[in-house]
Amino acid sequence: MSGARPLRAPGHGGVDFEARVDFDRLRRYRLERSLAALDASDCGAFLLFDFYNIRYTTQTWIGGALGDKMTRYALLTRSGEPVLWDFGSAARHHQLYCPWLVPENCKAGMLGLRGAIAPDVGLMTSAVREIKQLLADQGLDGQPVGVDIIELPFLAEMQRQGLTVVDAQQLMLDARQIKSADEIMLLTQAAAMVDGVYTDIVAALKPGVRENEIVALASKRLYDMGSEQVEAINAVSGERCNPHPHNFSDRIIRPGDQAFFDIIQSYNGYRTCYYRTFSVGSATTSQRDAYTKAREWMDVAIQAVKPGVGTDDIARLWPAATDFGFADEMAAFGLQFGHGLGLGLHERPIISRLNSLEHPVEIQPGMVFALETYCPASDGFSAARIEEEVVVTEDGPRILTLFPAQDLVIANPY
Numbered sequence: 001m002s003g004a005r006p007l008r009a010p011g012h013g014g015v016d017f018e019a020r021v022d023f024d025r026l027r028r029y030r031l032e033r034s035l036a037a038l039d040a041s042d043c044g045a046f047l048l049f050d051f052y053n054i055r056y057t058t059q060t061w062i063g064g065a066l067g068d069k070m071t072r073y074a075l076l077t078r079s080g081e082p083v084l085w086d087f088g089s090a091a092r093h094h095q096l097y098c099p100w101l102v103p104e105n106c107k108a109g110m111l112g113l114r115g116a117i118a119p120d121v122g123l124m125t126s127a128v129r130e131i132k133q134l135l136a137d138q139g140l141d142g143q144p145v146g147v148d149i150i151e152l153p154f155l156a157e158m159q160r161q162g163l164t165v166v167d168a169q170q171l172m173l174d175a176r177q178i179k180s181a182d183e184i185m186l187l188t189q190a191a192a193m194v195d196g197v198y199t200d201i202v203a204a205l206k207p208g209v210r211e212n213e214i215v216a217l218a219s220k221r222l223y224d225m226g227s228e229q230v231e232a233i234n235a236v237s238g239e240r241c242n243p244h245p246h247n248f249s250d251r252i253i254r255p256g257d258q259a260f261f262d263i264i265q266s267y268n269g270y271r272t273c274y275y276r277t278f279s280v281g282s283a284t285t286s287q288r289d290a291y292t293k294a295r296e297w298m299d300v301a302i303q304a305v306k307p308g309v310g311t312d313d314i315a316r317l318w319p320a321a322t323d324f325g326f327a328d329e330m331a332a333f334g335l336q337f338g339h340g341l342g343l344g345l346h347e348r349p350i351i352s353r354l355n356s357l358e359h360p361v362e363i364q365p366g367m368v369f370a371l372e373t374y375c376p377a378s379d380g381f382s383a384a385r386i387e388e389e390v391v392v393t394e395d396g397p398r399i400l401t402l403f404p405a406q407d408l409v410i411a412n413p414y
Contacts, residue, residue, distance in 0.1 A: 007391065007398055008185055009192035012226050012267075021189075021268075026182040027059045027100055035080055037175040044143025045077040045135060046168045052343040053148050053172045055269055058084045058101060060094055064229055069113050070151050075131060077138055085109025085127070111154065119153040128157045148172055177340055177348040178366035183270065184391055187341060187368055190267040191389055191400040193225045194274045197263060198403040205280055205411035207255045211235035211248045218263060227265045231345065234262035237280075241383040242376045244335065253280055255414075258287045258377070260385035269343045273370045274401050275387035278411045290377035291384040291408040297336065297373040298386050305363060305390055305397040311351045312360035314338065318373070320353060325376055329354040335374035340367065341389060367392040368400075384408070 010020050034057045038046055048054050051067040054074045061067065066087045075083040083105040086094060094106040111123050135141050145158070146168025158165050179187070197218045204217055215233045222230050235248035237259035253259065260277040277294075279287055300317045321332035329352070338351030349361040349369060372387045389400040 004395075004398070007188045007400065009188040010185075012189065021182045021185050023182070024100075026180065026186075029180045029182070030056045030059065031080070031082070033175040033178075034076060034172065035078070037171040038076060038078060038146070041146060041168075041171055042144055043146040043166060043168065044138075044140035045075055046146045046148075046172070047131065048074045048076065048148050048168070048172070049150060050148040050169065050172070052176075053169075054084070055343055056172070056176060058082045058098075060084060060086070060090075060098060060101075061228075061269060062087060062090050064231075066090075070149075070154075071109060071111050071113060073109065073111070073127075075134060077135070077140060079138060081105060083107065083134060111151070114151065115153075119157070124154050124157045125161075128154070128161050128163070132161060132163065146171065173348050176342055176344075178364060179342060179368050179391075180366075183342065184366075184368060186268050186270040187272075187389070187391075188400050190265065190270050190272045191274065191402070193222060193227065193267060194263045194265070194272050194401070195403045196225070197221050198261075198276055201261060201276075202278060202409060202411045205253065205259065205278055207253055207280065209253045211237055211251050211253070211259075214261065215248050218261075222263070222265050227267055228269065230265045231271070232262070232264045234260075234264075234275075236260050236385075239381040241385075242381050244374060244383065244385070246334075255281045256284070258283070258290075258382040258384070259411075260383070262385070262387065264345060266343075271341050271343070271345050272389070273339070273341060273345060273372075273387060274389065274403075275372060275385045276403055276405055276409075277384045277386060278409050280411055281414045283408055283410055284377075284379065284382070286377045286379040287382045287384070288408055290375040290382060291386075294373045294375035294384040294386050295406065297375070298371060298388060301338070301371050301373070302388060302390060302397050302399070305392060307363055307365050307392060307394060309363045310360035311338070311349050311356040311363065312358075314351050314363075314371075315353045315356040318353065324374075335372070337372045338369050339372075340369045342368065363392055365392050365394050 055061050058074050073085050085107045091106045091108040095103040144164040144166045148169040214235045219230045238257040257280045262275045318336035321329045326332035333354050340347030368391050370389045374385050376383045391398040
C-alpha cells in the first residue's frame, strides 16, 4: 500500500469547499442495511433495546446514563419507518430536530429503569399492548418479533401476550459489520483525535505523575476536540502491567516503569480502541524484548489481513495461551485479540483463538477492526501492549492508528 493516499481525517466542522461526512447518506445507509437484515429474516419486525442498534436504525442518541437503562426502544417493521420510544422530553426533541423520523413515531416511553419501577406497575404491559397494536395495524400480527437484548420481565410479558420472540442481535451485528465510506471517515477522525492525545501523554509521562492524572489529561483533551463520550481509558504501569488489570488506578509512575494505555472514546458515535506502550525515562532489555515480540505478533497479523482470509488464519498467527503463561484460551481472552469497531466497541469480526479456530468468519472489504497483542516481560511484572485499527480494502489493510509504535517509545528519556 505504499504510495496510497492516506485515509482522510478532515476537520470536524462542515465546509463548502470539501466533501466530508455526508450524514444524510450515512443515515440512509444504516437504515437500508437494517431493513435488508429484516427482509432477509423470518421476522415481521425487530424490537431493539441495544442502544447501538437504536442509533443505527433511528439515527438518535442520548447520554449514556439514560441510553443503557433499557428504557429506550425502537420498532423496525418492513414499512421502513422506525418507531422510537425515548426518555421523556427526548422524544419531543427528536420531533423538532430529527426530520428523517416521522414526528408521530417519536414517542415518550418508560419501562422501569432496569427494575427501579417494578414490573407490576404495568408499564411493560401497556408497552407490549401498544407494540402489538402497531404490528396488527401493519398486518404483522402472528409473525415472530426479533429482539436484540431484553429484560426478563419484558420478555415474559411479550410471551404472555402471545408474541413469538426470536433473536435479532445476530442479524443486526451482521448488518453493522460492513462500514460505509462515511463510517470509515468518522472512525478515521476518531483515531486522529487519539493520535494527538498520545503526544500529550508522552509529554506528561514522568515520575511522580499518577495513572489517574493521565486519564484526566486524556479525557479533557478528547472532550476539547469534540469527543461525544470517553467510555474508558486504561492506564497501567509498573508492576500492574502483568497480569493486565484492564483499568486504571492512582498508582504513581516511577523511573523505569513500562506503561501502557488504551483510549476508548467515540466521535459522532464511532469508537476507538487504541493501545500504546511506553517506557518512562529508560527501558530494560526485558521490556524491549517484550515490546519487540508484541510488535512481531502485530505485524504478521496485519500482513495477513485481506479479503477472503478467515479469522482463523489470523488467530493462528498468534501464540497459544499456554505459550505466554496462561492455562487456556479463556484465561487469555482479549490479549491476542481482534474486534470489530463501529458504533459499538466490540462488533464483528471477533478474532481470537477462543472462538475463531472452530468458527471462522471471512474477512470482507469494508470491515473495520482493531488488532491487539500483549507480551509479558521476562522480569515477571512488565508487559507490552499494542493495538492497531485496520480498515479492510480490496487491496489489503489500511491502518487508522498512526501514533508511532513500530519501536518502543521512551517518554522523557534521562
